[in-house]
Amino acid sequence: MAKQLIILLVAIGFSFAVMAQVKIHSHNDYTHKRPFFEAIENKAFSIEADVFLIGDSLMVAHSKKEIRAGNTLENLYLKPLSRFSKTEDYYAIHLVIDIKDDWSLTSKALLKTLKKYQKDFGRQGRNSVVVITGNRPETNFDWANLHFDGLPNVDYSATDLQKIVMISDNFAKYSKWKGVGEISEADKAKLKLSIDNAHKLGLPFRFWGAPDNEISWKMLSELGADIINTDKVAEATHYFKRN
Template sequence: MKKITTLFISFTLSIQFIAAQSVKSYSTAQAHSHNDYERVRPFTDAYEQQFGSVEADIFLVNDTLFVAHNLKDIRPNRTFKALYLLPILEKTEQNGGRIYSQDNIPLQLLIDLKTEGEPTLAALIKVLEPYKNIFAPAGSVKVVVSGNVPDPTLFEQYPDFIYFDGRPENAYTPAQMAHVGLISQAFQKYSNWNGEGPILEKDKKKIQKMITEVHDKGKKVRIWATPDNINSWKTMMALGVDYLNTDKVRELGDYLRTAPR
């Protein structure tokens, strides 16, 4: 009887070990600061947590790119250049051409175009062009454009340092896919879960199916508008979401550094 019990315990531990090994290991490099410009310190709060992704909504007004959630929130000193470009240039210079001092931590800069796509994107390219060597594919900061993006048939007309935010339901040609830097979708497309208790199995399967299909294409997944608590973060990690979407930068940062694995 003792031998059978020992074998059972050994088998159980082996199963638990295999399950643990199958869960992707997460750090703040897989964290995304949603609407980052609404932080107390835009860019800086997420950067100090070593987040791997930050999001900025931009509006083109009188040839200047402003960062805001709505037009009414625009302020003269809150430009894209002041809040994001200059801090990125400063950190890159301090770190010898890398955004972070560590070689293996890049930064995804997700830029949501809120005004008309073509002129806003043209203005963004004009601002970024002089510094294109710090942006992927040459550098460690990957610019991914979302919001009012051009039709995929036009992707190839843009510089190689501009990537686009795709959607899992869209079909892209291989040439278009080369310009897709990320695949995103709203959580409500798959579930109405509020982050309390376990997510419904049918919803989990829908999300897992989407993630598997995106990963098979060699792309990373972000799901926006997810519940924003520890239970949700753990669920998203178990599902294999590549970027954990949060408005709670410090809380998620603390959790990812201290949570038991």
């Protein structure tokens, strides 16, 4: 009984710590004026890069037609993160990699690339982690050095849950609200239910595709969303510092 109580208190304490402060997710970070650097200057919790496998290179772009020579995952994120990890300003980062191609092929190239930077992640990297989203396995996350962005309404095993760092979903599944005027109470209830379900697992929740303005940020944070998905990293950071 005492052991069960301790486990419960630890879970409650972890959940409180997860939900205590709104975190910023730098969505499509590579499209920003200063990829990676704007996000870390604002101490973003997570930084997202869409990745395509072209030959044996992991290229960062929103679509294949937007791929530019030199814009590799290494050049835009892994090398800067490695350098940043050696500075006094360093803090743990969640590098979210959105897999746009076939998972089985891309994962092999990704693991090979990450091997060169393994000292920058996990315990040696003071807890910076690579988080996989997009085209990924739904369960059975038995992948060394990788963590995952979970989905709501999936019955994850205890082993899989150890690899999941957050739960995310498309805002459009819950509401057609565009960030102007009032959102309906029915839609708010649906949003809150998914957030609450993630919190029961001790995990933070993120909506992607939500309106990206102060009204939306306020509404989502009041409902309990822990991570705000935004293309406006500096503005969102300053908003939550003021409020």
